[in-house]
Structure formats: structure tokens, C-alpha cells
Amino acid sequence: MNPRIALISATPAAIPPAVTALEKGFPRARPWNILDDRLLTDVGEHGRTPALDDRMRRLIDYAVSGGADGVLLTCSLYGEVTKQVDTPVPLLAPDEAAFDDALSSGRTRILVVASLATALSDSTARFEQAARDKGIPVEVGGLLASGKLVETCQERARGWDLVLLAQYSLAPAADELSTALGIPVVSGPRSAAAKLKAVIGG
Template structure:
């Protein structure tokens, strides 16, 4: 039986890139979309709350109880919640695999790109922490591209060895961006699909 992969999303925009990445990188997988479109809207100025984390944990429990063979969170803001759950199946934070891929690439000047300021600051801080945790020295930059992603990166993204996309919604532009900049572009959905395939192996 083909493995069921639960995709827990906080915005509808994250769903197509995640489903597309599974279709390409883990075609045996059957995506199961679970959406709570208030998970982002309910985050206030102080960020996530214990109540919101609990809501995400309940969604993870729901996915596991429903027969998921693997669970992927598609909202980077809730990635830390995966550390609070002892799941009986592979459970991935949105950019866990992407961070690992970027840090194991051998590139030392990495540009984090986002379309939202909150996503840029959050992803940049967590990526820098991931590098410190692994004892890897990298120079990390940040670029905010609220629209015209490729054009903005072409104009302001020179001099970097690798681009890390901070949001799932930006993943569809990865190949075009790589061609425009001439450097590798790492996106969460593609890296996560590869990690899930390796972990589940069906």
C-alpha cells in the first residue's frame, strides 16, 4: 500500500508546492492535506502561544490516528512543535531537511529569501541556530522579496553561493531562480519529500 503522508498546513498557499514536491520526489506517497487556516492569523505580536502549539500537537495526533505513515508541517513558524511530539512515524518540521541540505552542501555564503518580513527573520534566525548546532561556519544573508521574486533576487542577490527559500509558497520558483542566479536553490518541499522517501522507503 502506498504510504499516506499528512501535510499539515496553516495557509492554502503551502499546499500545492508540498503536493507537487511529493509527486516529483516521492511519487509513491499519497498526500493527505490537513488545513487550519487560522494557525497564522491567530499568532499575535508575541508569536506562538502554548494554546496554538497545543492546537498543532492535536493536529499531529489526528494525522497519526488517521493512519499517516509520515507527517510534514508546511508552516515554518510551527516547526519547533515537532520537538514537542514523540511521534510513532516520521515527523518533519517544514525546513528541517532543507536546512540540513544547505548546511551539508559545502557552500559557505547562503542567502535566505522570503516574501514576508516575519518569515525572513524567523527562518534566518533558525537557520543560523541550526548551523551553530552542527558546528558549521556559514555567512547567512537575508533578502525580502515581497513580489517579483526572481527579478529582486537577480538585482540584489549577487555574491551568494546558495539560496535557501524560507517559505513553501516560494518553492515553485526554485528552478527559475536557480537558472537566473546560476547557484543552487534549496526549497523546503523538495528537501522534505526526499527525506520522507528515505525515511519510509516504500
């Protein structure tokens, strides 16, 4: 039986990259899209709140009770919620696997790239914490590319030896960006699909 993977998204833009990554990296998986398109908007200027985290936890419970064999959150701002719940199936934060891939790459100068300021600050802080937790010394930078991703990175990302994309919506440009910069580009959807395949089987 093909495993059902629930993709919990806070924006429609995250869905196609996540589905495409599963199709390529875990073709046996059956994506199940669960969308609350206010989860990102409601964050506003004040960041996540206990009420918003509770909404995400309820969506995770809904996915598990609905028969999901694995759950992947696709919004980086809600990655910390995965630490607040215990599930009987694999539950991945959006960039958990991407962080692991970046930190195990052997690259020491890593640039986090995002198109939203909130996503950039959140992902950069959590990636730096992940590096500290693993005891891996890396230099971490941040780049806000709110438009023309590849062009902006070509102008401002020189000197780094790996790019980590902070948002699923940027993932479709990963290969083009890697070619343009001549360095590896790690994206959440691709890394997550590979990890789900490894832990679930396929």
C-alpha cells in the same frame, strides 16, 4: 501499500508545492492535506503562543491517529513544535531537511529568502542555530522579497552562493530562480519529499 503522508498546513498556498514535491520526489506517497488556515493569521504581531502550539500538536495527533505513515508540517513558523512531541511515525519540520541540504552543500555564503518578514526572521534565526548545532561555519544573510521574487533576487542576491527559500509558497519558483542566479536554490518541499522517501522507503 503506498504510504500516507499527512501535510499539515497553515495556509492554502503551501499545499500545491508540498503535493507537487511529493509527486516528483516520492511518487508512491499519498498526500493527505490537513489545513487550519487560521494558524498563520492568529500568530499576529505577538508570534506563536502556547495555545497555538497546542493546536498544532492536536493536528499532529489527529494525523497520526488517522493512519498517517509520515507527517510534514508546511509552515516554517511551527517547525519548533516537532520538538515538543514524540510520534510513532516520521515527523518533519517544514525546513528540517532543507537546512540539512543547505548545510551539507559545501556552500558557505547562504541567503535566506522570504516574502513575509516574520518568516524571514524566524527561518534565518533557526537556520543559524542549525549551523551552530552542526558546527558548520557559514555566513547567513536574509532577503525580504515581498513581490517579484526573481527580479528582487537578481538585484539584491548577487555574491551569495546558495539561496534557501523560507516558505513553501515560494518553492514553485526555485528552478527559475536557480537559473536566473546561476546558483543552487534549496526549497523545503523538495528536500522534505526526498527525506521522507529515504526514511519511509519507496
